[in-house]
Amino acid sequence: MLVCRISLLAAGCLLLVWIGAGACSETNVLSLYDAIRTAMENNPEMLxxxxxLAAQKEDMGIAGSSLLPRLTLEERAMRTNNPPSVFMMKLNQERFSSSDFAxxxxxxxxPFNDFQTLLSLDQPIFLRKAQVGFRMAKQEYAAKKEDYTRKKEEIAVKVAQAYLRILxxxxxxGVALRSVDDAKEHGRVAELRYRAGLGLYSDALRAATKVTEAEQRLVRAKKELAVARRWLGFLLGTTEMVDVEETKPEFPLRDIEYYTGAASSRRDIAAMKVRRENAKNNIKLAESTxxxxxxxxxxxxxxxxxxxFGSEGDSWLVTAYLKWDLFDGAGREFEKRKAQHKAAEIEEHLRSLRQFVSFKVHEAYLAVEEARKNMELSESALATAEEGKRHVKTRFENDLSPIVDLLDVQRNLDHARANVSARQNDYYMAVINxxxxxxxxxxxxxME
Structure with a gap:
C-alpha cells in the first residue's frame, strides 16, 4: 500500500510533465542533414x-566607382552690383554691347541677375589610390567569403551538438523509464515479502523511496529532452521545439594525416592569407600618394x-589636369611605415593561427581516441552491472542478500545504462569536432 500511495503522487507529477511536453509529439522529425540544411537557410547568425557578405560585396562597387566618370548638374542664382561680376554675367548671357563700356x-x-546652369564631367585617367583601393576591396570580399564558409561549419557543428544532445x-x-520499472518491481517484491512475513518493513520503505527517486530522475530527463529540442529549434531559426530521427548518422574516422593535411587550408587560415596580401596592398595604398x-x-x-535653366548664353570648357602632391608634411611616410608594421603584425597572426590549428587538430584526435576507449569501457561496465544485478537479485529472492545490496546494484546499473549512451554520443561529437x-x-x- 505504501508503495502504491507514493507511486500515485509521483504519477501526478509525471502527468504535468507529459502535458508540458505534449507539444513535442507535434514537432517535425528531422535527420541531421535536414537540420543542418534548415539551419543554413534560417539560422540568425547565418542570415x-x-x-x-553582401555588404562587403558592395564595397567593391564603392571602390570601383572612384574610377568612373562623375557627372554633375548645378543651378545657381546670383544678384550683385559688383562691377567685374556684372561684366562677366553680361558676357556669359551674350548681352554685352558697346554701350556697356561707358x-x-x-x-x-x-544690381544684376544671373541664373547659371552648369553640367560638368570629371573622368580620372590615372588614379593610383583608387586602383589599389578597388583591388583591396575585391580581396577583402574574397576573405569574407572564407569567413562565411567557416561560419557554415560552425553552425553545422552546433546543430550536430544539439542533435546528439537530443539523442x-x-x-x-529511456534509462529513467527502465529505472522506474525496475524500482517498482523491487518495491512490489519487497512489499510482498513484508506481507508474507519474510521481509522487513524497512525494506519496503527503502524500495518505495527508490521508486520516488527514479520517478524524479525521469521528470528531470524529460525536462532535459524538452530543453534540447527547443535549443535545436533555436539553431534552426524557430521558437518551437524540433525533434530528430532516432538513427545516428555515420561519422567516418580517418588517419591523423588526413586531418593535418586538410587543416593547412582551413577556411579561417585561407581568409587570413588573403588579408595578409591585403596588408601588403595597404603598403601600396600608402605609396600611391x-x-x-x-x-x-x-x-x-x-x-x-x-x-x-534659361539659355540666353551658352559656353563649354574642356580641361586636362595633372595633380602631384610633392610634399604633404611627411604624413605619407608615416602612413607607409604604419602599413608595414600592420603587415608584419598579420604575418605573425597567421603563423600563430597555423600553429594553433595544428595543436587543436592533434588535441581533437586524441579526444576521439579517449572517447572511443571510454565508450568501450562503458559498454563493458554495463555488461558487468547487468550480470551483477542478476546475481544479487537471485540472492535477494532466495533471502541470501538484503534489499540494500539489490538497490545498490540497481543504482550502478542505472548509471551504467546512462553512461553507455552518453559515451557513445561523446564519441560521435569528438569525431565531429x-x-x-x-x-x-x-x-x-x-554536405558539400
Missing part, C-alpha cells in the same frame, strides 16, 4: 553573416538673366 556703367552697373536526452529518458593623378574635365554652361578543427566537417558530413 547576419550573409548580409555582411564709364558710368562700368563703375556703377547697378542523449532521449536515451536518458607618391604618384600623380591624371584626368580630364568638361563643362557646358547656360546663363540667363530672368529664369532658371575533429572535422571542425581540421576544416573537413562539411565533407565528412557529405
Amino acid at each position: 547576419a553573416m550573409r548580409s555582411a 564709364m558710368d556703367k562700368l563703375n556703377d552697373p547697378g 542523449t536526452a532521449r536515451s536518458y529518458v 607618391y604618384f600623380p593623378s591624371l584626368g580630364v574635365q568638361g563643362a557646358y554652361q547656360l546663363n540667363d538673366r530672368g529664369r532658371p 575533429l572535422g571542425y578543427e581540421s576544416g573537413t566537417i562539411m565533407k565528412d558530413l557529405r
